[in-house]
Amino acid sequence: MSQWQEGDGWSAWPAPAKLNLFLRITGRRPDGYHLLQSVFRLLDWGDTVHLRVRADGAIRRMGTSVPGVAEADDLLVRAANLLKNETKCSQGADISTEKRIPAGGGFGGGSSDAATVLVVLNRLWNTGLSTQRLAELGLRLGADVPIFVHGENAWAEGIGEQLTPIALPPAWYVLADPGVHAPTAALFQAPDLTRNAPPAKMSDFVSGHLLGNAFEPVLRRREPAIEAVFQALARIGTPRLTGSGSGCFVEFAQRAQAEAALAELSGVRAWLAPGAARSPLQDALGAET
Incomplete structure (x- = not known):
C-alpha cells in the first residue's frame, strides 16, 4: 500500500503546482487564442485530490474546492464527467480536495487538480486512455492541463499545449502570494501587453538568459500589491511572475539559500517549495503498480 492510500475506499493523490520560468506572447491565432512560449517547472508541492470510486455512476463533489464555484462548474467535476462521457464509463466518483495552491496566482492549481482527476480516474476506472489522449x-478544460497530465518539465509553445520535455537542474523557490486574483481574460486584452515578441529559442533559456514574463509589467503597473511583493523579493534575489497570475517567485540553487532568504522577508505571504524532476503524481502512480 502506497503512502497515498486511505481508508473507506478513498485514495489521495498529489496535484502539484507549477511555475512559468518565463512567458512571452509571440502572436495570435486566427481564432483569437494567443501564441505563447514558456518553460513549465513542476513543483514538489501543491494540492491533494481525494477520490473514491462509486458504482452508481454519479460524480459528486464533497466539500468546496473553490469558494463560490458551483459543483457543475468545478474543474474537478468537469474533468471527471469529461472522462466518463468520453469513455462511456458506468462508474462514478466522489471527489474532494485539500487546497494549498492560491487561486488566481498562476501556480496552476485548478488545472493540476483537473489533470489529477483525469489521470487517476483513468487508472481507477480502468478506462485505458493513453497519456496523449488524456x-x-x-x-x-484549460491550456495548462496537458502539462500536468504529461507530468514532465517542458518547453511549451502554441497556446501552451505543444510540449517538449526539458531537463532542469535542482532548485528551490521562495514563492509569494500578493493576495490578488489576476483576471487572465482581461489581461490578455490589456492594451499595454506585448503580444508580438520575437520567438525565443530553447538555447536562449538553457544558456541562463532570463526571458521575462509578458504579464509582469502590466500587473506591476495595475496592482500595487504585486509591485509591493516585487520590491520585497528584490531584496533577496531576482523576482519573477508565474503565468498570467499574481504569484511571484525567486529561484535558488540550494535549500539553505532559499531558507535564509525566506527568513529575511517580512510582511509577505511567502513559503518554500522545491522544484521537481517530474510530477509527484507520476511517482504516486508508479508506487501503485
Whole structure:
C-alpha cells in the first residue's frame, strides 16, 4: 500500500503546482487564442485530490474546492464527467480536495487538480486512455492541463499545449502570494501587453538568459500589491511572475539559500517549495503498480 492510500475506499493523490520560468506572447491565432512560449517547472508541492470510486455512476463533489464555484462548474467535476462521457464509463466518483495552491496566482492549481482527476480516474476506472489522449481531453478544460497530465518539465509553445520535455537542474523557490486574483481574460486584452515578441529559442533559456514574463509589467503597473511583493523579493534575489497570475517567485540553487532568504522577508505571504524532476503524481502512480 502506497503512502497515498486511505481508508473507506478513498485514495489521495498529489496535484502539484507549477511555475512559468518565463512567458512571452509571440502572436495570435486566427481564432483569437494567443501564441505563447514558456518553460513549465513542476513543483514538489501543491494540492491533494481525494477520490473514491462509486458504482452508481454519479460524480459528486464533497466539500468546496473553490469558494463560490458551483459543483457543475468545478474543474474537478468537469474533468471527471469529461472522462466518463468520453469513455462511456458506468462508474462514478466522489471527489474532494485539500487546497494549498492560491487561486488566481498562476501556480496552476485548478488545472493540476483537473489533470489529477483525469489521470487517476483513468487508472481507477480502468478506462485505458493513453497519456496523449488524456492531454487532449485536458486541453478542453484549460491550456495548462496537458502539462500536468504529461507530468514532465517542458518547453511549451502554441497556446501552451505543444510540449517538449526539458531537463532542469535542482532548485528551490521562495514563492509569494500578493493576495490578488489576476483576471487572465482581461489581461490578455490589456492594451499595454506585448503580444508580438520575437520567438525565443530553447538555447536562449538553457544558456541562463532570463526571458521575462509578458504579464509582469502590466500587473506591476495595475496592482500595487504585486509591485509591493516585487520590491520585497528584490531584496533577496531576482523576482519573477508565474503565468498570467499574481504569484511571484525567486529561484535558488540550494535549500539553505532559499531558507535564509525566506527568513529575511517580512510582511509577505511567502513559503518554500522545491522544484521537481517530474510530477509527484507520476511517482504516486508508479508506487501503485
